[in-house]
Amino acid sequence: MRHYFALFIFAVILVFSSCRTDFDTVASSGNLKFSRDTVYLDTVFKNIGSSTYQLKVYNKSKDDISIPIIQLKKGLASKYRMTVDGMSGNQGKIFNNVTLLAKDSLYIFIETTADITDADPTDFLYTDEIEFDSGANLQKVALVTLIQDAIFLYPKQNPDGSKEKIKIDGKDVDGFYLEENDAVNGNELLFSNQKPYVIYGYAGVPKTKTAVFEAGSRVFFHANSGLFVDSDAALQINGGVSTTEKLEKEVIFEGDRLESLYSDIPGQWGSIILAEGSVNHSINHLTLKNATIGLDLKTTTNTAIKNTQIYNCAQYGILAENAQITGENIVINYAGLASLSCVYGGNYNFTHCTFYNNWQSNSHFAVSLSNSLSGKVPETNPLTQATFNNCIIYGSNTNELNLNKNTNAAFVYQLSNCLLKFSSSSTNPDYQFKTDTQHYNSIILNESPKFYNVSQNKFNIDKTSAAFAKGNQAYIIPVDIIGNTRTSPPDLGAYQSKDF
Structure with missing residues (x-):
């Protein structure tokens, strides 16, 4: 009987501990690790939404940390938008006090919809940065998208x-x-x-x-x-x-x-x-x-x-x-x-x-x-x-x-x-x-x-x-599909053999 009672007490403790939501955290020290230092969102047409791209953020320390702010450098004016571990933040641009547990990671998903006028006129690139924390602990991940006019x-x-x-x-x-x-x-x-x-x-x-x-x-x-x-x-x-x-x-x-x-x-x-x-x-x-x-x-x-x-x-x-x-x-x-x-x-x-x-x-x-x-x-x-x-x-x-x-x-x-x-x-x-x-x-x-x-x-x-x-x-068709001259007898198919 004592054996069953001990098991019951253990189960109660386990349930209550698993429901705990108040974590003791320390402030981020600027030692986050990232799956990449630049997220390239490939090429998009003006005003057409991109696919969704992923960035993974790692806390490799032994402490549960709180990241005071994760934001796009251009703030609410940015043409990028994010979700951070499923959260939408302030219009997908600014996130405050994001908790990241020890030895854990979080996912950031990024999209963009931009006009050609938003891009640099010399190279048609639209860029921004995701900023983590601020001041001495500031870390950044670059965002780059080529906008194509059409x-x-x-x-x-x-x-x-x-x-x-x-x-x-x-x-x-x-x-x-x-x-x-x-x-x-x-x-x-x-x-x-x-x-x-x-x-x-x-x-x-x-x-x-x-x-x-x-x-x-x-x-x-x-x-x-x-x-x-x-x-x-x-x-x-x-x-x-x-x-x-x-x-x-x-x-x-x-x-x-x-x-x-x-x-x-x-x-x-x-x-x-x-x-x-x-x-x-x-x-x-x-x-x-x-x-x-x-x-x-x-x-x-x-x-x-x-x-x-x-x-x-x-x-x-x-x-x-x-x-x-x-x-x-x-x-x-x-x-x-x-x-x-x-x-x-x-x-x-x-x-x-x-x-x-x-x-x-x-x-x-x-x-x-x-x-x-x-x-x-x-x-x-x-x-x-x-x-x-x-x-x-x-x-x-x-x-x-x-x-x-x-x-x-x-x-x-x-x-x-x-x-x-x-x-x-x-x-x-x-x-x-x-x-x-x-x-x-x-x-x-x-x-x-x-x-x-x-x-x-x-x-x-x-x-x-x-x-x-x-x-x-x-x-014989005198030239092949890429303009090479066919010899006699010709090769079969659309390509004439050539060193490549």
Whole structure:
């Protein structure tokens, strides 16, 4: 009985001691330690909130301490805001008498929303400091953010408070049509390289108009946003060969989160949609990243796509529905369903292209072809041509080519001088790469292309690659995707081998 009584007394003491809230603390002596001495909040667009960044503060002493003040140096005028161990303080700027226990730490989370006018005009940096304590014990952690000016394009607000909408595939979506004589932006159909553009919602190219993207232009799309080219409208992307790592002449489409955390996340924005009936499209030196569907083509007039890179798309790099494409020096990697998917027939000719898919699943493809589409009337449509010359079709799966053939419509395809990954044990008559000369000529099967670095989208090769000097001179494109002259016989894929 005495044993149980002793246990009861011990439990009571333990409970009361755990509920104690009055700590004996000493004043901070200026010996705090920090997880970093500068917090870089990456690049943000003017007046667009940043991601949240973390700073950890350590008390390595044996004493519980009280920090008299934690504050932003610019005080309530600062464009930064913080929380300290979940507390918001005075407008997220000033915190008084913060307790930090011995051998313990606290978290500070930092964000910013700033205008270009807040930044230093010489370098566009907005800076501040987090100050800990004051006087002789003052410690500081620097805050640095690059503010980027931009042209913002977005749907107008209707009198009833709703957003402007446009119709895409029969559905109303948040969007607007670009104007030639906008009161604020001038000619919105001409995308220059003077400032980046940030698009909210779908920017529509009106019927009979052409959207032109100059070399070096940069377009950043917000979530659920994209570009829609209406019937009888056209898209002209006029990028060029760049000579530096800044890709100064490349046209770049990507999401509007500039922080490094978002650099390779698929599905951050919608798609570039070329509607049925749209015309005269030309795409040259475009880099497109992190969309849901990169290029969504429904036009039956020829679209020329050259020297173009498409990466990290949640569904497809290129989705073509009964479309017509002439493709040269295209590279696509990392797509949830297929890097290139041609459905409901069409007419396609690809030369010196690298279709790779490194998506981590067992159901994706590098290339998928089909002459049918569920829900369409009729359900089948002729695939009049699908030609792949001097191409690489490869990836992380066992089979990277998918032929979905319906016998109710034509299904015409041919692969010549291509490096292909596909199970050599397949008995399906559509995949007899060595004996079916009607559809396959000079196929290299399951030999490694030895790309430089697939995870970094570097698809250069060297002399050890199975794609080296295996191309057919009859199909040669004289220069590769980055302007290198091809030799004879050429290498397969979009890159000509070169020391790098």
